[in-house]
Amino acid sequence: MVVILDATEGDLAEIYEIEIQSFDQPYSLKLLKAYLFLSENLYIVAKEHDEILGYAIGLIQGRFKGHVISIAIAKGARRKGVGSALLRELNSRFMSMGATYSYLEVEFRNIDAISFYSHNKYLISFTRRNYYGRGRHAFIMVKSLRGESYLD
Numbered sequence: 001m002v003v004i005l006d007a008t009e010g011d012l013a014e015i016y017e018i019e020i021q022s023f024d025q026p027y028s029l030k031l032l033k034a035y036l037f038l039s040e041n042l043y044i045v046a047k048e049h050d051e052i053l054g055y056a057i058g059l060i061q062g063r064f065k066g067h068v069i070s071i072a073i074a075k076g077a078r079r080k081g082v083g084s085a086l087l088r089e090l091n092s093r094f095m096s097m098g099a100t101y102s103y104l105e106v107e108f109r110n111i112d113a114i115s116f117y118s119h120n121k122y123l124i125s126f127t128r129r130n131y132y133g134r135g136r137h138a139f140i141m142v143k144s145l146r147g148e149s150y151l152d
């Protein structure tokens with residue numbers, strides 16, 4: 001059974017493994033560790049039989065905005081609903097902290113992630129040019145948390 005738990009320092013090595021298999025420009029281990037302090041209870045992992053399948057990091061910004069900082073799932077565990085479960089839990093936590101919407105940046109060529117967020121009811125709101133470097137634009141995708149029933 002997949003369970004979602006708060007991330008701990010002991011999870012970092014596995015989180016980093018997932019990070020490097022998931023991104024061209026992965027976060028460093030140091031940064032992933034720093035988020036343990038910055039994100040407090042918005043840094044979560046999905047585990048099965050003590051193995052980490054994926055992680056998600058969020059931050060509350062400007063009181064009402066839940067910012068999805070990063071989410072990644074181990075290659076062998078994708079398309080099984082784990083990413084959606086993590087996103088759902090993060091949004092539930094955003095809501096309980098008073099956020100009214102959830103947003104994120106995604107590279108405009110990352111079609112897989114855009115499909116994933118669209119499936120989870122995020123809409124492309126605008127483009128931030130060169131966000132990830134020259135010619136690597138970001139879509140800002142947004143989802144209202146009003147009327148969501150994560151808390152039941």
Ligand SMILES: CC(C)(COP(=O)(O)OP(=O)(O)OC[C@H]1O[C@@H](n2cnc3c(N)ncnc32)[C@H](O)[C@@H]1OP(=O)(O)O)[C@@H](O)C(=O)NCCC(=O)NCCS
Pocket residue numbers: 022023070071072073074077078079080081082083084085105106107110111112113115116117119120
């Ligand atoms: C994007 C990512 C987090 C999705 O995680 P996941 O656990 O595979 O996603 P889910 O199983 O919850 O997918 C739910 C739905 O999203 C859509 N989706 C997910 N991955 C998709 C893909 N590769 N291609 C097209 N649609 C996809 C599908 O509609 C899917 O439902 P289905 O499997 O019934 O068709 C994962 O592919 C990943 O870690 N990618 C690399 C890191 C990354 O790009 N992170 C986002 C950075 S902004």
